[in-house]
Amino acid sequence: MNIFRLAGDMTHLASVLVLLLKIHTIKSCAGVSLKTQELYALVFAMRYMDIFTDFVSVYNTIMKLIFLGSSFSIVWYIRRHRVVRRSYDKDQDTFRHYFLMLPCLLLALIIHEKFTFREVMWTFSIYLEAVAILPQLVLLQRTRNIDNLTGQYVFLLGAYRAFYILNWVYRYFTEPHYVHWITWIAGLVQTLLYADFFYYYFESWKNNVRLQLPA
Numbered sequence: 199m200n201i202f203r204l205a206g207d208m209t210h211l212a213s214v215l216v217l218l219l220k221i222h223t224i225k226s227c228a229g230v231s232l233k234t235q236e237l238y239a240l241v242f243a244m245r246y247m248d249i250f251t252d253f254v255s256v257y258n259t260i261m262k263l264i265f266l267g268s269s270f271s272i273v274w275y276i277r278r279h280r281v282v283r284r285s286y287d288k289d290q291d292t293f294r295h296y297f298l299m300l301p302c303l304l305l306a307l308i309i310h311e312k313f314t315f316r317e318v319m320w321t322f323s324i325y326l327e328a329v330a331i332l333p334q335l336v337l338l339q340r341t342r343n344i345d346n347l348t349g350q351y352v353f354l355l356g357a358y359r360a361f362y363i364l365n366w367v368y369r370y371f372t373e374p375h376y377v378h379w380i381t382w383i384a385g386l387v388q389t390l391l392y393a394d395f396f397y398y399y400f401e402s403w404k405n406n407v408r409l410q411l412p413a
Contacts, residue, residue: 206361356392
């Protein structure tokens with residue numbers, strides 16, 4: 199554990215709390231992509247298959263439980279909650295997220311560190327997380343006007359990955375033989391996908407105007 203890893207984890211946790219705050223308190227999921235949330239639920243389900251078999255630390259287990267529970271609860275809210283689901287804009291959230299799953303699975307079957315079921319599923323989750331934000335970004339481009347909580351949620355998600363890149367750089371220079379090309383490349387791709395959003399987020403903050411993305 200180092201300061202960059204901790205900052206990444208806390209930023210990731212903050213993004214989830216912001217989204218849950220919006221959904222639970224305001225009873226609205228306007229501007230939130232169900233497709234992205236379903237992808238994240240799948241990411242965590244595949245990545246944390248070892249939660250009841252491999253104990254690392256209390257901190258590690260708690261974080262796994264939080265991300266698993268929150269991701270599936272968000273999907274439930276959008277799909278099933280009698281009030282929240284009314285605000286879901288399925289006509290705009292039309293990204294075919296299933297087409298992201300198959301290429302990521304095939305890539306995981308081809309490029310992995312070890313050919314075991316758990317390792318392939320873990321690698322699949324790494325690839326899928328890299329592109330899981332795409333439906334959300336497309337939805338924001340279509341709706342253009344973005345409320346503060348949704349904008350903060352996406353910003354915090356991007357910041358979490360940026361902190362993790364700093365964590366990897368730090369560990370590369372401080373830990374011998376620390377090389378994880380799959381995680382590094384997928385994380386870099388994921389961060390680059392946020393670049394356009396970051397630009398307009400900081401522009402709106404600098405000019406004190408409502409966040410808008412170009413169509």
